[in-house]
Amino acid sequence: MAPLADLYQVSMAYGHWRAGRHRAPAAAELFFRRPPFRGSFALGAGLAEGLRGLRAFRFSAADVAYLRSVLPSTIDDAFFDYLATLDASEVTVTAIPEGSVVFARVPFLQVKGPLLVVQLLETTLLCLVNYASLVATNAARFRLLAGPDMKLIEMGLRRAQGPDGALSASKYSYIGGFDCTSNILAGKLYGIPVRGTIAHSFIMSFRGLEEVQPRVSRAWDRNGNGNGNGNGNGNGNGNGMRLDSGNLAQQSKEIRGVFQACAAHFQVPWFGTIPIAVSNDISEQSLEEFRREGSEIDMIGIGTNLVTCPLQPSLGCVYKLVEVNGSPCLKLTEDEEKMTIPGMKTIYRLYDAAGHPFMDLMALEEEPSPSAGQELGIRVLGRLGETTKVIPTTVEPLHRTYFRDGQVCEPLPSLPEVRTHAQVSLNLLSPAHRRLHEPQPYPV
The missing domain is CATH 3.20.20.70 (Aldolase class I)
Structure with a gap:
C-alpha cells in the first residue's frame, strides 16, 4: 500500500530524512472545505479501507528498487535502506465513525506519528476517502429524494x-x-x-x-x-x-x-x-x-x-499538517478558505432539545470538554470576530481511536451496520440541514 502515493511525497520524505527531522512527532487532519453538491453535509466513508491500508503500509524490496530507478541518482543509499524498514507501527489514527454525517472543515481523520510517515500517508488516505465519501453522499441524496x-x-x-x-x-x-x-x-x-x-x-x-x-x-x-x-x-x-x-x-x-x-x-x-x-x-x-x-x-x-457524480466529480478532501514537535502549524495564504486551523483538536457535536445536531465544536486538546446544559462561548468559522453563546442539550465527542501500534484497535462494523448508521445519522439532521436545495448552512 505504501507505493500508492505521489512521487513528491517520497521526495519530501527524503528532505525530512536529510534534515534529521523524519522522526519528529507530527499530526495531520483530513477534511473537506466545502460541502458537496451545494448541500450542507457529506457522509464520511472509506475509513475501513484506510485502516487496512495502514496495517499493510510498507515498501517491499521491489518497491524500493523501483524508487531507486525513478529518483535522482544523488539520493543517499541509506535513505532507501530506511524506507525498507518503514511501517505504521508508530501511527495513531482517530476518526469519526464511518457512515456518519460530516461537515465542512471538521476533520474526518486525524493522524499522529513520525513526520516522515505522516507525510507519506497523505495521498493514500485521500485516495481511499475522497471518492468513497463522495459517492456515499451522492447515494444518500438519491435515497432522501426517493x-x-x-x-x-x-x-x-x-x-x-x-x-x-x-x-x-x-x-x-x-x-x-x-x-x-x-x-x-x-x-x-x-x-x-x-x-x-x-x-x-x-x-x-x-x-x-x-x-x-x-x-x-x-x-x-x-x-x-x-x-x-x-x-x-x-x-x-x-x-x-x-x-x-x-x-x-x-x-x-x-x-x-x-x-x-x-x-x-x-x-x-x-x-x-x-x-x-x-x-x-x-x-x-x-x-x-x-x-x-x-x-x-x-x-x-x-x-x-x-x-460518476456528474454534479461534482470530486469531494476535494485535503490533508493538512497541523502540528510538528508539539508546535501548531498554520498555512498562511491570501485565499482565506485555504488557511488551516492550527493545532490538534477534539471534536464535539452539539445537539438541541429536539435531538438535532446544530453545531460541531472544535476545541484544542488541552481545553476542557463542554457539558450538556452548560453555556458555551464559541466563535463560528467565517464569523470569528464575534462570540456566540449556545447551550447544548447533548454533547457528543465525535472521534474514536481506530489505529494504534500498527493494529486496528476498534472493532469495525459490517457493511450493513455502517449503512444503518448512515441512515440514523442522516435522520438526526434537522429538515433545514437535510434538505438538498439551499439548505441552512451548518455552523462549525
Whole structure:
C-alpha cells in the first residue's frame, strides 16, 4: 500500500530524512472545505479501507528498487535502506465513525506519528476517502429524494471509471442507502444483495410470444405455472416490469391500471401488485419529477448519475499538517478558505432539545470538554470576530481511536451496520440541514 502515493511525497520524505527531522512527532487532519453538491453535509466513508491500508503500509524490496530507478541518482543509499524498514507501527489514527454525517472543515481523520510517515500517508488516505465519501453522499441524496420505501438498485458498472471505480461505487452506494447492486463481483466481495432486470436485447431476440411460452417464462417461475417474466426484480418470485424510456411516471400509472384490471378479471390478486422498475439516466431531477407527478414505481435503477457524480466529480478532501514537535502549524495564504486551523483538536457535536445536531465544536486538546446544559462561548468559522453563546442539550465527542501500534484497535462494523448508521445519522439532521436545495448552512 505504501507505493500508492505521489512521487513528491517520497521526495519530501527524503528532505525530512536529510534534515534529521523524519522522526519528529507530527499530526495531520483530513477534511473537506466545502460541502458537496451545494448541500450542507457529506457522509464520511472509506475509513475501513484506510485502516487496512495502514496495517499493510510498507515498501517491499521491489518497491524500493523501483524508487531507486525513478529518483535522482544523488539520493543517499541509506535513505532507501530506511524506507525498507518503514511501517505504521508508530501511527495513531482517530476518526469519526464511518457512515456518519460530516461537515465542512471538521476533520474526518486525524493522524499522529513520525513526520516522515505522516507525510507519506497523505495521498493514500485521500485516495481511499475522497471518492468513497463522495459517492456515499451522492447515494444518500438519491435515497432522501426517493423516500425510505422505494427500492434503489445501483446499476453503474458499465458506466463507472473502470473496474475499481465500479466496485467502490457499488460498495459506497450501499452505505449511502441503496438496497442492492447489479454488480455480481461487488455482491460476491462485499455481501451486497444482487438484483437485476432484463435488457431490450432479450426481448428483441424473440419473434413473438409463441417463442416465449411456455419454456422461457417457466425458467423464472418457481411454481412452474408460467406466470414469471424473468425480470428478477428482487421480490422473490421473478415477476416484474421494467420501463426504460418515455414518461416513466405516467407509463407506470397506466401499466399499474392494466395489471389491476387483469388481476380483477382473472381473480389473481398478486398480478395487480407486480413490481414496476424504471431506469434511463435517472437523476435527482428525475426523482423530483416522479414525486411531483405521482407514480406507481416500485424500484429505480440508477447508474451514470450515481457512480460518476456528474454534479461534482470530486469531494476535494485535503490533508493538512497541523502540528510538528508539539508546535501548531498554520498555512498562511491570501485565499482565506485555504488557511488551516492550527493545532490538534477534539471534536464535539452539539445537539438541541429536539435531538438535532446544530453545531460541531472544535476545541484544542488541552481545553476542557463542554457539558450538556452548560453555556458555551464559541466563535463560528467565517464569523470569528464575534462570540456566540449556545447551550447544548447533548454533547457528543465525535472521534474514536481506530489505529494504534500498527493494529486496528476498534472493532469495525459490517457493511450493513455502517449503512444503518448512515441512515440514523442522516435522520438526526434537522429538515433545514437535510434538505438538498439551499439548505441552512451548518455552523462549525
